[in-house]
Amino acid sequence: MSNPATDLSQRPLRVAIIGAGPAGVYAADILTKAERDFEVSIDLFDQYPAPYGLIRYGVAPDHPRIKGIVTALHKVLDRGDIRFLGNVNYGRDLTLTDFRHFYDAVIFATGALKDAPLDVPGVDLDGSYGGADFVSWYDGHPDVSREWPLDAKEVAVIGNGNVALDVARILSKHADDLLTTEIPANVYEGLKKSPVTDVHVFGRRGPAQVKFTPLELRELSHSRDVDIVLYPEDFEFDEASDEQIRTNNQTKTMVNTLTNWLAEEQDTGASRRLHLHFLHSPVEIYDDAATPGKVAGIKFERTELDGTGNVRGTGEFVDYPVQAVYRAIGYFGSELPEVGYDERRGVIPNQGGRVIDEEGNPVPGIYTTGWIKRGPVGLIGHTKGDALETIGFLLEDRLNLPAASEPSPDAIINLLEDRGVRYTTWEGWKKLDAHERELGAAYVHGDPGLGELVRERVKVVDREDMIRVSRGE
Numbered sequence: 142m143s144n145p146a147t148d149l150s151q152r153p154l155r156v157a158i159i160g161a162g163p164a165g166v167y168a169a170d171i172l173t174k175a176e177r178d179f180e181v182s183i184d185l186f187d188q189y190p191a192p193y194g195l196i197r198y199g200v201a202p203d204h205p206r207i208k209g210i211v212t213a214l215h216k217v218l219d220r221g222d223i224r225f226l227g228n229v230n231y232g233r234d235l236t237l238t239d240f241r242h243f244y245d246a247v248i249f250a251t252g253a254l255k256d257a258p259l260d261v262p263g264v265d266l267d268g269s270y271g272g273a274d275f276v277s278w279y280d281g282h283p284d285v286s287r288e289w290p291l292d293a294k295e296v297a298v299i300g301n302g303n304v305a306l307d308v309a310r311i312l313s314k315h316a317d318d319l320l321t322t323e324i325p326a327n328v329y330e331g332l333k334k335s336p337v338t339d340v341h342v343f344g345r346r347g348p349a350q351v352k353f354t355p356l357e358l359r360e361l362s363h364s365r366d367v368d369i370v371l372y373p374e375d376f377e378f379d380e381a382s383d384e385q386i387r388t389n390n391q392t393k394t395m396v397n398t399l400t401n402w403l404a405e406e407q408d409t410g411a412s413r414r415l416h417l418h419f420l421h422s423p424v425e426i427y428d429d430a431a432t433p434g435k436v437a438g439i440k441f442e443r444t445e446l447d448g449t450g451n452v453r454g455t456g457e458f459v460d461y462p463v464q465a466v467y468r469a470i471g472y473f474g475s476e477l478p479e480v481g482y483d484e485r486r487g488v489i490p491n492q493g494g495r496v497i498d499e500e501g502n503p504v505p506g507i508y509t510t511g512w513i514k515r516g517p518v519g520l521i522g523h524t525k526g527d528a529l530e531t532i533g534f535l536l537e538d539r540l541n542l543p544a545a546s547e548p549s550p551d552a553i554i555n556l557l558e559d560r561g562v563r564y565t566t567w568e569g570w571k572k573l574d575a576h577e578r579e580l581g582a583a584y585v586h587g588d589p590g591l592g593e594l595v596r597e598r599v600k601v602v603d604r605e606d607m608i609r610v611s612r613g614e
């Protein structure tokens with residue numbers, strides 16, 4: 142006779158999703174809505190006390206149009222059929238053995254949280270920063286320092302993706318123009334003191350090879366008192382560029398925007414400038430005798446297009462005196478205990494979301510989705526497609542999953558409590574959300590010259606405070 146606890150045809154399927162970013166939430170939503178003749182019971186874990194991953198700790202604070210996505214994700218988690226358990230770290234608070242004990246399947250949706258490495262001399266000098274770290278700071282990440290050294294007048298940002306634009310825009314904007322957003326007080330104070338005058342963004346390829354998107358590029362021109370500066374010698378197009386401009390509307394739009402800016406006189410005498418450089422490959426970040434150990438400049442090799450859209454070095458080198466360098470050359474996924482890891486790509490090795498072992502065979506009951514599945518590229522919406530594929534395979538495998546020995550939903554809660562883990566819940570997030578909105582509504586700025594400010598929210602940064610408010614302690 143079959144045991145109802147372990148017979149998967151007789152009881153709800155128990156699934157744990159690790160990571161409550163968009164990929165994890167979409168996976169949970171797709172699984173709950175999938176056509177099926179059995180029940181599912183899903184727990185969605187995150188190391189942060191709050192849900193939404195990079196939407197909370199990556200998306201720039203001056204991007205309000207993301208709100209529609211947050212509202213949609215909120216609705217999913219507010220239905221009550223997915224249990225959120227925040228402030229639980231996979232690897233520290235719970236192991237894979239624990240998860241296997243309580244769940245029939247585990248989906249890793251842990252994203253990519255750190256900077257991709259840049260291998261040039263001087264990258265470790267004081268004043269050389271990872272873009273991801275800076276993003277975490279301005280987005281009020283609970284685990285990064287509250288202080289950020291904004292003491293540079295001239296800054297270089299390496300990379301031609303949307304993160305480079307975010308970093309450059311936040312660095313060049315006047316702090317008062319960010320005050321309507323949810324930026325925490327320490328971020329406003331830090332940016333307010335910044336003496337920055339020139340932010341230089343460097344792409345190693347040409348204007349037709351940028352990884353920005355049109356809206357994000359155009360947004361640069363909306364910053365008050367910031368001029369955009371472009372250089373005619375950087376506007377080179379090879380056959381592959383022409384083909385790309387002809388066949389790809391997005392490239393065409395961006396090249397048009399850039400060439401229009403180049404043609405128009407952009408110098409309005411603004412107090413800050415945002416320079417866009419192309420065909421510059423970073424060679425070295427250096428200090429000088431006056432400030433040993435601290436960034437004093439950056440050297441690039443000029444590049445030229447090789448006909449295929451790629452570039453080769455020209456042997457010509459140029460130096461830019463800057464006091465800070467931000468690397469925005471992509472994010473990178475982190476290795477997780479007890480799961481395979483592809484060191485080159487920073488992902489969990491998988492086939493369509495089924496995690497595979499070193500021999501390439503699927504590991505029963507273990508799945509992955511989102512950026513940790515396919516690498517740190519793509520918009521929030523793209524993680525829906527990942528989730529659909531992964532959940533499709535999970536449902537196909539259902540009756541062959543290694544059944545949990547303790548599938549009761551209470552069992553994991555008992556374990557967390559026994560281990561003293563101060564987990565947060567969806568109800569807790571709603572309390573924190575309401576608290577942050579109250580802080581926004583109650584906000585009074587000391588400078589009457591700024592007029593009446595409407596702030597929808599002010600973020601709580603401190604992890605302890607987040608937990609305390611969420612748990613009503």
Ligand SMILES: Cc1cc2nc3c(=O)[nH]c(=O)nc-3n(C[C@H](O)[C@H](O)[C@H](O)COP(=O)(O)OP(=O)(O)OC[C@H]3O[C@@H](n4cnc5c(N)ncnc54)[C@H](O)[C@@H]3O)c2cc1C
Pocket residue numbers: 159160161162163164165186187188189192193194195196199200201204207229230231232250251252253254276304307472510511512513518519520521522524
């Ligand atoms: C700076 C930046 C700005 C962006 N802005 C936009 C934008 O404006 N619009 C847009 O469409 N896209 C934007 N994107 C892209 C978008 O953020 C990603 O496509 C999306 O967040 C990827 O989703 P994910 O769920 O795979 O990863 P994430 O959003 O990173 O979520 C992963 C989650 O897993 C959790 N986790 C990780 N490790 C553990 C662990 N050990 N235990 C428990 N939990 C863990 C993390 O805490 C996190 O909450 C931006 C990306 C970046 C980097």
Ligand SMILES: NC(=O)c1ccc[n+]([C@@H]2O[C@H](COP(=O)([O-])OP(=O)(O)OC[C@H]3O[C@@H](n4cnc5c(N)ncnc54)[C@H](OP(=O)(O)O)[C@@H]3O)[C@@H](O)[C@H]2O)c1
Pocket residue numbers: 204259260299300301302303304305307344345346350351352353354357422423469470471472517518519520
């Ligand atoms: N507002 C938004 O919608 C938004 C905001 C932020 C991020 N995102 C999304 O999040 C994803 C990640 O963005 P991202 O900007 O981190 O990555 P990305 O789009 O992959 O861009 C990385 C950039 O870094 C450059 N680069 C890589 N290695 C380099 C090196 N060694 N030296 C010099 N340059 C180097 C790349 O140049 P090559 O092309 O030559 O490799 C590219 O220009 C993207 O899909 C992005 O669209 C969206």
